[in-house]
Amino acid sequence: APRGSVTDVRHEGMRGLFDGSLCLYVHTNDARAITEAVHFKRDLGIERMAIVGGYDAYLVADLLRENDVAVMLQSVHSLPRFADDDVDLPFKLPKLLMDEGLTVALQVDKRMTEMNSRNLPFYAGTARAYGLTEEQAIQALTRNPARILGIDHQVGTLERGKVATMFLSEGDALDMRTNSLTHAWIEGRDIDLDNRQRQLYRKFQTKYGAEVLDAPR
Structure with a gap:
C-alpha cells in the first residue's frame, strides 16, 4: 500500500476470497438461498464457495456443478424438512448429490455438535447403505472435506x-x-484413546467387582 494510506482491515480480511486462498461458507438449506449465493459468487468473482447444510441442494445441483460449488451436508440422521418428502430423503442426499458430480462432505454442524461428532462415521455408513460406494462414503469424511x-x-x-x-x-x-478404534495418530503423534467413560468403568469395576459389572442383564 502507498505510504500513509489506511488499510481497511475488513476488506483486507476478505482478499483471499478473490484469489482462491479462502473459501466462503454459506449456511443454508433452502434452494432459493442456495441459488442467490451462487449468483453472488459468480457476480463478485469469488473463487471458492461451499454450501453448509444443503438439504435442498439436489434441487439446484446443475447450478452448483456448473459453478464448482461444494456441499457440506448436515446431519444425515435427520427427519425430512417437509411433510411430503420421502422419509429417507436425508439418508439419500449424499448419493443424489454425488451422482450429479458434486463434491460432497458430511459434517455435524447442527445442535449438540460436539456430542454428535462421534456419530460422524455412522452418517457415512448410512449414506453407504443408501447408495454410496464404500470409497465414496469414506471420501465424504476424508478427501472431500x-x-x-x-x-x-x-x-x-x-x-x-x-x-x-x-x-x-x-x-x-x-x-x-463393529467400529472399534485401536490406534490414532495426528501429525504422526500417537494419540491416547483413553476417555472418562473408560476411566469410570475401571474405577467402579474395582469398587464393585468385575463379576457384577460383567454379569448379563
Whole structure:
C-alpha cells in the first residue's frame, strides 16, 4: 500500500476470497438461498464457495456443478424438512448429490455438535447403505472435506509426503456395530484413546467387582 494510506482491515480480511486462498461458507438449506449465493459468487468473482447444510441442494445441483460449488451436508440422521418428502430423503442426499458430480462432505454442524461428532462415521455408513460406494462414503469424511478446506495437499488421503493423520479400527469404522478404534495418530503423534467413560468403568469395576459389572442383564 502507498505510504500513509489506511488499510481497511475488513476488506483486507476478505482478499483471499478473490484469489482462491479462502473459501466462503454459506449456511443454508433452502434452494432459493442456495441459488442467490451462487449468483453472488459468480457476480463478485469469488473463487471458492461451499454450501453448509444443503438439504435442498439436489434441487439446484446443475447450478452448483456448473459453478464448482461444494456441499457440506448436515446431519444425515435427520427427519425430512417437509411433510411430503420421502422419509429417507436425508439418508439419500449424499448419493443424489454425488451422482450429479458434486463434491460432497458430511459434517455435524447442527445442535449438540460436539456430542454428535462421534456419530460422524455412522452418517457415512448410512449414506453407504443408501447408495454410496464404500470409497465414496469414506471420501465424504476424508478427501472431500480436505479439498473443500483447501488442505488436501496435507491430509485427506494416504500418500507419501502427506501428514500422518489417520486411525485404525478392528472392525468396519462406518458400522456402529463393529467400529472399534485401536490406534490414532495426528501429525504422526500417537494419540491416547483413553476417555472418562473408560476411566469410570475401571474405577467402579474395582469398587464393585468385575463379576457384577460383567454379569448379563
